[in-house]
Amino acid sequence: MRQGATRPIAPEPKVARQPLRQEVVDGIKSYILRYKLRPGDPLPSEPALCEALGASRSSVREAIRILAALDIVEVRHGHGTYVGRLSLSALVESLAFRGLLSPDDDFQVLSDLIDVRELFERGMAERLVRDLGDEEADRLQGFVDMMRKAGDGKGPGFIDADRSFHTLLIAPLGNDLIGQLSAAFWDVYAIVAPHLDVLTHEHGAATVANHQRIVDAVRARDSAEFSAALTEHYGPVRRRIAEARARR
């Protein structure tokens, strides 16, 4: 059979067994669940996992790589393996590559992305203007001021402020999934757009004005105006995508 290790004797001829690596993946998952570990908690070392799960280092390491790609596990070289943050980093990686690969319609991916982000914010308009208080409005205003100060819309300060603005905007929903998806899509857009010659934040001044209008709508508790401001905000983004598509 195999070289050294002991595996369940019965070959189970017709069962089409899954790769051992996958059993190790499931075993590590079960371990985390069984002991109710939290992100950051340490996992057994590789040799310990080998013995516990009856697999070689290679199989254990490949399993760990899979789990690390999903952010279920986090590896620190020379230190150890830990439960991961369970972020949506895998989604970002996957979507970003899809955006770069997509053949005829590179731009459809970006367009779809923007649709979802706008849907999140416009679809929750009523709840957002209701739950965004004065304190949150002040913080939103702070990001708008940062954008205005950063100026042309190309510096990292501008980009970061824009990301923070939209993150904070949907935070009051208390729906972590929407918040993380929205942030993930923002990241994917920031990765893919430059490769497709889509200008990001072309006109700094206009972008700042659009964000200001959103803040004003929040302060006025006017969900209709809030929705309108969002439409005004995402319109230019779509236009830039369409222009880049036309250039091809």
Next chain:
Amino acid sequence: MRQGATRPIAPEPKVARQPLRQEVVDGIKSYILRYKLRPGDPLPSEPALCEALGASRSSVREAIRILAALDIVEVRHGHGTYVGRLSLSALVESLAFRGLLSPDDDFQVLSDLIDVRELFERGMAERLVRDLGDEEADRLQGFVDMMRKAGDGKGPGFIDADRSFHTLLIAPLGNDLIGQLSAAFWDVYAIVAPHLDVLTHEHGAATVANHQRIVDAVRARDSAEFSAALTEHYGPVRRRIAEARARR
């Protein structure tokens, strides 16, 4: 230095180089992009990649495992390695595990999922009733009939019909991202809910009636009624989650 292979001579002492495996990941990505490969296209064999990228087989294999976890690459034992389908399977894996792990609030994850699915369908109500033609309505009706025939709401026929129903419902948007996200969330719900003693499709008859109401709204081109029917549909789902939470 290392055992056999040749690597760039300069050790670059303080640069904190990234792991070789990551370079291999990037190398394979670049290969796919450079030759504009499509899903299903074959990739070089492992030995070929080792030589091309100057890495050992272990490193190449770990890199492939990462890319396979993201569905950027697909591996068939004894056959070869191919460009993957770029699905959102990684999102499903990641979110499903989060739902199982989540400590105090296992149910918040499910609740968030349902919020997003309802947001997709309700937020696009106008476009959906406009773009869903009679042909699509007939197909939706077919799934409702399947659910009615399957009866109690527990059999696989019922489940599959429900999934197909919602997939078809948002298909006319022409937004693949929304469609795949919605399907992914449906899958995550189906994986996580049973583990939390959340009954899925408790009352078959009521569920069928709610879906029927949605089809009727589509036929009537009544977006307000369409929205109302969706609220009626997702209400019981939320109630079941709340009940299960209360039982804890």
Next chain:
DNA sequence: GCAAATTTGTCCGTATGTATC
């Protein structure tokens, strides 16, 4: 149907880089 060739799956032993104490 069988055997060979190709490709991925798994194992082992060893050496190196990294972080902690």
Next chain:
DNA sequence: AGATACATACGGACAAATTTG
């Protein structure tokens, strides 16, 4: 600085799946 524990990486060998002659 040294010792220890850990992950990273290498190379070779054999096992299992698939295709092909």
